[in-house]
Amino acid sequence: MTFKEERIRKITNLYYSRKDIQKAICDFSKNREICPRYFESFGKRPDSFQYPNDVFEMVKKGATSFNCSEELWEDPMKIVTGMPENQANQLRIGWDLVIDIDSKYIDYSKICAEIIINFLKFHGIKNIGIKFSGSKGFHIIIPWKAFPEEVNRVQTKEMFPEWPRIIIRYIIEQTKEQLIEKISDIERPSKYVKNFQASKEVMPDIILVSPRHLFRTPYSLHEKTALASVVLNSENISKFELKDADPLKAEVKNFIPNAGEGEASEFLTQALDWHKENHGKIESSGPRGVSFGGKPKYAEEFKPVNVGEISDKNFPDSIKKILGGLSDGKKRALFVLINFFRSIGMEKKELENRIYEWNKKNNPQLKDGVIKSQIIQSYKNKIVLPPNFDKDYYSGIGIIPTPEEKRYKNPVNYFVKKTFQGRNKFSGE
Numbered sequence: 001m002t003f004k005e006e007r008i009r010k011i012t013n014l015y016y017s018r019k020d021i022q023k024a025i026c027d028f029s030k031n032r033e034i035c036p037r038y039f040e041s042f043g044k045r046p047d048s049f050q051y052p053n054d055v056f057e058m059v060k061k062g063a064t065s066f067n068c069s070e071e072l073w074e075d076p077m078k079i080v081t082g083m084p085e086n087q088a089n090q091l092r093i094g095w096d097l098v099i100d101i102d103s104k105y106i107d108y109s110k111i112c113a114e115i116i117i118n119f120l121k122f123h124g125i126k127n128i129g130i131k132f133s134g135s136k137g138f139h140i141i142i143p144w145k146a147f148p149e150e151v152n153r154v155q156t157k158e159m160f161p162e163w164p165r166i167i168i169r170y171i172i173e174q175t176k177e178q179l180i181e182k183i184s185d186i187e188r189p190s191k192y193v194k195n196f197q198a199s200k201e202v203m204p205d206i207i208l209v210s211p212r213h214l215f216r217t218p219y220s221l222h223e224k225t226a227l228a229s230v231v232l233n234s235e236n237i238s239k240f241e242l243k244d245a246d247p248l249k250a251e252v253k254n255f256i257p258n259a260g261e262g263e264a265s266e267f268l269t270q271a272l273d274w275h276k277e278n279h280g281k282i283e284s285s286g287p288r289g290v291s292f293g294g295k296p297k298y299a300e301e302f303k304p305v306n307v308g309e310i311s312d313k314n315f316p317d318s319i320k321k322i323l324g325g326l327s328d329g330k331k332r333a334l335f336v337l338i339n340f341f342r343s344i345g346m347e348k349k350e351l352e353n354r355i356y357e358w359n360k361k362n363n364p365q366l367k368d369g370v371i372k373s374q375i376i377q378s379y380k381n382k383i384v385l386p387p388n389f390d391k392d393y394y395s396g397i398g399i400i401p402t403p404e405e406k407r408y409k410n411p412v413n414y415f416v417k418k419t420f421q422g423r424n425k426f427s428g429e
Helices: 003-016 019-028 053-060 085-091 106-122 162-187 196-202 234-239 265-278 317-323 330-343 348-359 368-380 403-408 411-427
Strands: 034-038 065-069 071-073 092-095 097-101 129-132 138-142 214-216
Touching (some): 003 019, 019 053, 065 071, 106 138, 106 162, 106 196, 317 330, 330 348, 330 411
Antiparallel strands (some): 034 065, 071 092, 097 138
């Protein structure tokens, strides 16, 4: 047993035996799919709580934390993996908007959380929930009750994950400049230097907004830190310190705010209008979906190249390294691989097989549900090139592109050039 596991095992029984903690987790999990985590492995899905004591019963069997869905279901136990969209829409009764903020530094996350909450309040959303993630970030929630049942005769409950993704992209676009300024204020040696990279890394993660994606329940423990995912007052974010999440001192508060009916209706409409005006124009730069450091970049529709037989030997070294398996940055790497494979004309069935084979080499592996949702989401949209080699995206997952790769700018350019160079050499041209 590792030191981290030993540390959290020592407090799980004591902490989760508290009746107020059991009730807080169970109450929040109503109508949600839940999944216990047994330190490194996850329990069966779907699952749900009927009574508060169910939480402690799972703990006695080894559970160390609990995760739940953003989506609200009529009966979570009726969920079937891979069920058709129309079946999911019938079971789904709503969704909360959950904004996931994470960073290498808790201070950056606090700045981002404050900016977003102030932005939401400025747009008429008065009741906002926030909790510590358990590590170095925060989860902000706008409850389902705050959204309208329909917009322009479209049922809001059926527009998951499309509309929550649009809302988060809208928030990112409207707050990124302020975030850059705030982070730069605490870092820069002079007023003329801005830290674009740090602000890029702390922006909300859109990956969280995907079908059946789970996030840590309020008051669940975190395996790596042994801290509790405690609920905060939005006015006191700047004063929060990690010691405030000590599980032995945790005070229970309600994560779901008492929002008014339709409180976020106007805000949703604004986000949808913004999306309509900008749809297809803002270049995607990865799962966080934002271009930083200037005006929005515009991308023309990309059509996949057709080179006939696809040979791995023509893949860039960076792609080969990713395909060898990773321990960190797997979600970002998944984004790179899906867009690279689609861009070079790989058939969907082969793409899926290659992705799942790649995942077997990862340690730990991504959950199959994460991979499936990302592939489904990708095929709902137009093909997008993977990030260029000169982007910090690759170094962020531990991959350093070679000078040769950078000369070709993009993995797809590299692959196409190498493929045709090889064929010309073989034919003697």
